[in-house]
Amino acid sequence: xxSVVKIREVAEPDIEKAFALHNDTFHVSxxxxxxxxxxxANYPDSSVFLIAESGGRIVGxxxxxxxxxxxxxxxxxxxxxxxALVDRDYRxxxxxxxxxxxxxxxxxxxxxxxxxxxxxxxxxxKVLRDKFHFVVYEDAIRTYALTxxxxxxxxxxxxxxxxxxxxxxxxxxxxxxxxxxxxxxxALKLLNIGEGNDDVIENDARTDNDLKQLYDRLRQGxxxxxxxxxxxxxxxxxxxxxxxxxxxxxxLYEKGMxxxxxxxxxxxxxxxxxxxxxxxxxxxxxxxxxVINDITKRRARFVxxxxxxxxxxxxxxxxxxxxxxxxxxxxxxxxxxxxxxxCEVDISDLRDWYINGLWTExxxx
Numbered sequence: 001x002x003s004v005v006k007i008r009e010v011a012e013p014d015i016e017k018a019f020a021l022h023n024d025t026f027h028v029s030x031x032x033x034x035x036x037x038x039x040x041a042n043y044p045d046s047s048v049f050l051i052a053e054s055g056g057r058i059v060g061x062x063x064x065x066x067x068x069x070x071x072x073x074x075x076x077x078x079x080x081x082x083x084a085l086v087d088r089d090y091r092x093x094x095x096x097x098x099x100x101x102x103x104x105x106x107x108x109x110x111x112x113x114x115x116x117x118x119x120x121x122x123x124x125x126k127v128l129r130d131k132f133h134f135v136v137y138e139d140a141i142r143t144y145a146l147t148x149x150x151x152x153x154x155x156x157x158x159x160x161x162x163x164x165x166x167x168x169x170x171x172x173x174x175x176x177x178x179x180x181x182x183x184x185x186x187a188l189k190l191l192n193i194g195e196g197n198d199d200v201i202e203n204d205a206r207t208d209n210d211l212k213q214l215y216d217r218l219r220q221g222x223x224x225x226x227x228x229x230x231x232x233x234x235x236x237x238x239x240x241x242x243x244x245x246x247x248x249x250x251x252l253y254e255k256g257m258x259x260x261x262x263x264x265x266x267x268x269x270x271x272x273x274x275x276x277x278x279x280x281x282x283x284x285x286x287x288x289x290x291v292i293n294d295i296t297k298r299r300a301r302f303v304x305x306x307x308x309x310x311x312x313x314x315x316x317x318x319x320x321x322x323x324x325x326x327x328x329x330x331x332x333x334x335x336x337x338x339x340x341x342x343c344e345v346d347i348s349d350l351r352d353w354y355i356n357g358l359w360t361e362x363x364x365x
Contacts, residue, residue, distance in 0.1 A: 005090070007052050007053075015035050021059075048063060057087075062103045064107050070226065072224055073219060097131050144306075180323065193282055214279060226347065239263060247264065252283055252286060271302070273303060303326075304332075305321060305356070
């Protein structure tokens with residue numbers, strides 16, 4: 001007979017044991033430092049992390065990371081669902097539902113207006129839809145890949161992209177990208193588009209207000225836009241002090257005005273373009289050309305980009321990156337799950353959500 005299971009908030013002495021459960025399940029090596037960064041470095045009083053305990057052993061976890069979103073011009077704190085895990089011996093019962101229900105209620109009590117997440121697990125999506133009345137957008141968030149060198153897939157991708165034709169696909173996509181990049185480069189030269197006196201790319205934003213002003217202008221064309229509120233507090237947490245990823249950042253200014261920016265990481269021959277946002281095609285093309293050239297110099301073999309193609313801003317960016325050879329990677333797509341707790345406006349239209357790699361947990365993107 002199994003011991004009684006108790007669900008409670010995590011305490012500091014529990015953290016190593018909680019992550020041991022994750023490390024054993026997912027074959028990773030996270031420590032208490034990772035947990036403190038993820039849940040306590042930004043809005044520490046709002047974060048939620050529950051554990052299920054049985055017989056002195058942790059048998060389940062459920063976290064909600066506080067993420068500030070800009071919802072149609074107004075800032076709101078939201079909960080990003082992460083670290084949902086139940087020990088194999090306790091699956092098939094109601095433990096996941098009990099933990100998730102309490103986590104969502106706690107989010108509301110701590111001032112979060114909605115809960116959302118990205119998942120590839122179809123069972124989790126079904127439970128959230130059927131039991132908790134989440135809106136589930138199946139396979140709505142898509143990954144696009146650019147191949148910069150031929151050969152076999154890196155080991156980190158082989159576990160996600162399972163096909164016996166992977167090597168042939170890599171070589172064919174590489175040849176396709178060579179052609180696209182050649183044509184793209186020629187078009188820029190023909191149109192005399194590039195860095196110059198009016199367009200300057202820098203590695204740091206000039207002022208804390210530049211990103212805010214860029215998104216204010218973007219919302220003039222997309223007044224229902226929902227995006228991450230990238231104030232200095234958020235950027236210090238997610239980009240500058242990230243313990244797992246070293247980011248390179250780019251900010252393109254035209255006559256002193258921020259027109260485009262990008263964040264990227266390169267690890268294990270894979271570059272993740274975490275965010276690529278531009279106000280117009282010309283600025284985006286200049287920045288994209290520079291970013292891809294820099295990634296090539298760093299000997300990355302693949303470049304990955306995550307986006308919501310239903311959103312007009314995301315769709316425009318996808319159209320731009322396809323010109324340089326990005327292809328949709330259908331094996332790596334995510335469902336987006338959403339529950340409105342207290343938002344006063346309708347947030348259920350997927351077209352409003354400007355989602356990219358910045359919305360992931362922060363260990364890979």
